[in-house]
Amino acid sequence: MPAFHTLRWTDNSLELLDQRWLPDRCEYLRCDSAVTAAQAIRDLVVRGAPAIGCAAAYGIALEARKLRGTARDQFDREMEAAFELLAGSRPTAVNLVWALKQLRRTLEGCSGKSSADCAAQLLAAAHQITADDLQINRALGTHGATLLPSSACVMTHCNAGALATAGHGTALGVIRSAIEHGKHIEVIANETRPFLQGARLTAWELQQDGIPVTLIADSAAGHLMNTRQIDAVIVGADRVAANGDVANKIGTYMMAVLAKRHDIPFYVACPLSTIDLGTPNGGLIPIEERTVDEVAGYRDRRWAPQNIHMANPVFDVTPADLVSALITEKGIVRSPDRTKLQALLAG
Numbered sequence: 150m151p152a153f154h155t156l157r158w159t160d161n162s163l164e165l166l167d168q169r170w171l172p173d174r175c176e177y178l179r180c181d182s183a184v185t186a187a188q189a190i191r192d193l194v195v196r197g198a199p200a201i202g203c204a205a206a207y208g209i210a211l212e213a214r215k216l217r218g219t220a221r222d223q224f225d226r227e228m229e230a231a232f233e234l235l236a237g238s239r240p241t242a243v244n245l246v247w248a249l250k251q252l253r254r255t256l257e258g259c260s261g262k263s264s265a266d267c268a269a270q271l272l273a274a275a276h277q278i279t280a281d282d283l284q285i286n287r288a289l290g291t292h293g294a295t296l297l298p299s300s301a302c303v304m305t306h307c308n309a310g311a312l313a314t315a316g317h318g319t320a321l322g323v324i325r326s327a328i329e330h331g332k333h334i335e336v337i338a339n340e341t342r343p344f345l346q347g348a349r350l351t352a353w354e355l356q357q358d359g360i361p362v363t364l365i366a367d368s369a370a371g372h373l374m375n376t377r378q379i380d381a382v383i384v385g386a387d388r389v390a391a392n393g394d395v396a397n398k399i400g401t402y403m404m405a406v407l408a409k410r411h412d413i414p415f416y417v418a419c420p421l422s423t424i425d426l427g428t429p430n431g432g433l434i435p436i437e438e439r440t441v442d443e444v445a446g447y448r449d450r451r452w453a454p455q456n457i458h459m460a461n462p463v464f465d466v467t468p469a470d471l472v473s474a475l476i477t478e479k480g481i482v483r484s485p486d487r488t489k490l491q492a493l494l495a496g
């Protein structure tokens with residue numbers, strides 16, 4: 150297990166490893182309400198689709214705890230506002246909506262109970278979602294590991310590791326599981342402009358575990374695929390549409406096109422909660438736009454000229470036909486499409 154906690158419940162509050170400062174500082178930020186949890190999600194203190202889902206679930210539990218002494222009608226009214234606030238904190242990762250749906254179901258099952266009882270059950274549900282996420286990542290890691298040769302060089306984009314989940318990771322979970330199964334895996338981590346999740350988070354996380362990693366600029370990916378043996382590209386996902394199109398960190402689509410050109414398998418590792426049958430295709434997935442300050446520079450250093458037009462879409466959509474396989478806790482789905490995804494979720 151890594152020596153950090155992406156999120157942890159301590160002293161009746163949520164502590165989040167503040168990923169804005171990694172790898173320079175390893176600091177935890179304490180959240181005590183839905184408002185502070187939603188702000189932390191919005192500000193990327195916690196990021197990565199499954200981790201966002203867990204943090205949102207705890208945001209609900211925190212609000213319920215705050216309101217546990219109130220009458221049920223006031224409790225319900227204020228909880229409704231908390232659900233709405235958290236649902237709007239980030240638009241692309243469907244795990245956020247999925248986790249809130251689980252918590253809403255728990256709350257609906259609490260009719261006739263006191264506010265304090267509801268609060269206790271909502272906290273138990275948040276703990277469960279977080280514990281399940283770790284198990285799910287271990288299961289998908291075991292499935293995904295079978296796709297890799299005994300000695301492999303794997304490229305990844307963004308951070309789909311322990312830092313993006315309750316632990317183990319999805320894309321990095323496959324790599325960790327392969328290593329646990331005795332395989333020799335070397336990782337190429339794309340830096341992932343503009344927020345540098347690859348350079349700051351993936352490189353740091355793998356280094357903590359002693360997993361060999363080479364950090365590259367995103368623009369070096371094609372050259373490496375062309376000039377050296379890359380056995381697979383593995384990424385995570387923020388949302389998989391019903392037809393198998395995949396929304397993930399900006400730049401993923403570029404990697405998938407390059408992988409196809411070089412005949413390298415392109416794998417997407419994600420829990421079933423990332424598959425959204427309610428969104429028919431990738432064109433309908435909401436793509437988050439963040440402040441252009443992220444493009445203009447980094448932290449307090451600006452390199453772009455003043456008064457320049459900029460854009461910062463932070464996710465893109467990889468069409469299903471570029472995805473060699475989806476790796477889930479229920480197994481591997483090769484060449485995912487609508488029929489296969491419906492069967493996967495129905496089974």
Ligand code: MRU
Pocket residue numbers: 196197198199242306307308309310313314318319320346384385386387397398399463
């Ligand atoms: O903006 P971020 O850092 O939340 O984006 C994260 C990603 O795109 C991850 O690849 C995705 O959420 C999968 S995490 C297991």
